[in-house]
Amino acid sequence: MLKEQEVLSVIASVSDVQLRVWVSKDWVRPAQDGSTPVFNEADVARVRLLDTLINQLEIDHEATPIILSLIDQIHDMRAQMRRVSEVIEEQPDDIRRTILDLMSDGS
Amino acid sequence: MEDPYKVLGVDKDASDADIKKAYRQLAKKLHPDLNPADKDAEERFKKVTVAFGLLGDSEKRQKFDRGEIDASGAETPTHQYYKEYAGGENAQQYRSDANFEDLGDVFSDLFRRRGADQGQHLKMRGRDVRYHLSVDFLEAATGQTKRLTLPDGSSLDVNIPEGIKSGQTVRLRGKGMAGSGGGPAGDALIEVEVRPHPMFRRDGNDIVVDLPITIDEAVLGGTADVPTISKKVRVTIPKGSSSGRILRLKGQGLKAQGANKRGDQLCVLQIALPGEIDGELEALAEKWREAHPYNPRENM
Numbered sequence: 001m002l003k004e005q006e007v008l009s010v011i012a013s014v015s016d017v018q019l020r021v022w023v024s025k026d027w028v029r030p031a032q033d034g035s036t037p038v039f040n041e042a043d044v045a046r047v048r049l050l051d052t053l054i055n056q057l058e059i060d061h062e063a064t065p066i067i068l069s070l071i072d073q074i075h076d077m078r079a080q081m082r083r084v085s086e087v088i089e090e091q092p093d094d095i096r097r098t099i100l101d102l103m104s105d106g107s
Numbered sequence: 108m109e110d111p112y113k114v115l116g117v118d119k120d121a122s123d124a125d126i127k128k129a130y131r132q133l134a135k136k137l138h139p140d141l142n143p144a145d146k147d148a149e150e151r152f153k154k155v156t157v158a159f160g161l162l163g164d165s166e167k168r169q170k171f172d173r174g175e176i177d178a179s180g181a182e183t184p185t186h187q188y189y190k191e192y193a194g195g196e197n198a199q200q201y202r203s204d205a206n207f208e209d210l211g212d213v214f215s216d217l218f219r220r221r222g223a224d225q226g227q228h229l230k231m232r233g234r235d236v237r238y239h240l241s242v243d244f245l246e247a248a249t250g251q252t253k254r255l256t257l258p259d260g261s262s263l264d265v266n267i268p269e270g271i272k273s274g275q276t277v278r279l280r281g282k283g284m285a286g287s288g289g290g291p292a293g294d295a296l297i298e299v300e301v302r303p304h305p306m307f308r309r310d311g312n313d314i315v316v317d318l319p320i321t322i323d324e325a326v327l328g329g330t331a332d333v334p335t336i337s338k339k340v341r342v343t344i345p346k347g348s349s350s351g352r353i354l355r356l357k358g359q360g361l362k363a364q365g366a367n368k369r370g371d372q373l374c375v376l377q378i379a380l381p382g383e384i385d386g387e388l389e390a391l392a393e394k395w396r397e398a399h400p401y402n403p404r405e406n407m
């Protein structure tokens with residue numbers, strides 16, 4: 001778990017003001033240890049993502065939460081899809097066959 | 108892991124030739140065979156050799172400068188992209204609020220299967236959870252307790268305060284995600300949407316209604332029973348009332364939040380003609396206007 005200063009030293013292209021703004025906008029959600037934000041690995045990766053979107057790709061603040069929301073929704077959907085796929089794989093052959101055949105007919 | 112540039116004592120933009128020179132000078136100084144008794148020298152010499160092994164090879168140096176390998180020459184882990192963490196136990200705070208229930212039963216069951224937070228070592232306040240609740244105009248006007256059903260099947264009783272505006276949020280302390288390590292639970296934030304009413308409109312803390320009156324009531328005056336958000340009130344229609352005239356019912360509006368004052372109900376008179384204009388009315392109107400012309404549009 002990293003503190004604010006440590007995150008800033010690992011990701012040099014992000015300023016302390018930026019990081020605080022992004023936390024205040026809930027784009028990165030560090031856990032709170034009392035009043036100190038504490039960043040885990042996923043949070044740090046999130047900060048890198050924001051750095052890419054905002055500093056390198058120059059996406060503005062209006063579009064950023066839309067993009068983050070879409071990314072998060074996609075990840076959730078991928079996880080669900082993976083799970084459905086796992087369940088189908090576990091089925092006996094005839095059921096798997098039936099499902100796969102049905103999926104390749106239609107729209 | 109020490110910075111190899113620092114170990115060799117050169118700047119990051121030093122040329123390959125400079126790096127070679129720096130290495131040679133340090134190697135000469137620190138070589139164990141030239142300093143047999145100096146234990147430190149041997150340690151430092153090892154470091155210098157390793158550093159030069161990295162920076163002296165131009166391909167390795169470029170990779171290091173780009174961050175693809177670290178000072179020991181090992182590939183830096185690709186655990187830098189957010190997608191590696193998405194959905195994992197360390198990224199629960201980024202789970203989307205997206206609701207997949209419209210995709211069918213299979214998906215709503217999957218969605219409900221949220222893993223509980225792995226306990227972490229630090230004492231942390233749980234996350235706030237956002238909900239949306241739609242209420243009737245009158246429920247919002249008078250205040251109401253509503254039951255909110257949560258995705259996991261449990262329910263929450265929410266007190267909708269009297270006079271709440273559409274878009275305001277009700278905060279229920281401690282009803283969000285559980286905290287960990289003994290930390291407090293987060294809050295439930297319920298955004299309240301107030302559905303419009305076919306008859307009552309809101310203007311600040313006042314209620315506005317259109318009150319239809321007959322032609323004869325407009326001319327002669329009269330009385331009418333008007334509904335308000337709490338009861339029926341009898342109003343007096345003044346003689347000679349045109350459309351747009353406002354009758355104010357004091358104290359029949361909404362309670363200002365946090366105050367004891369109440370707004371008013373404004374009844375906007377609207378002259379309504381009968382559904383069918385019969386011959387008698389027409390004749391009356393024609394006769395009347397000959398003798399009593401007047402121009403309501405003279406100021407336009």
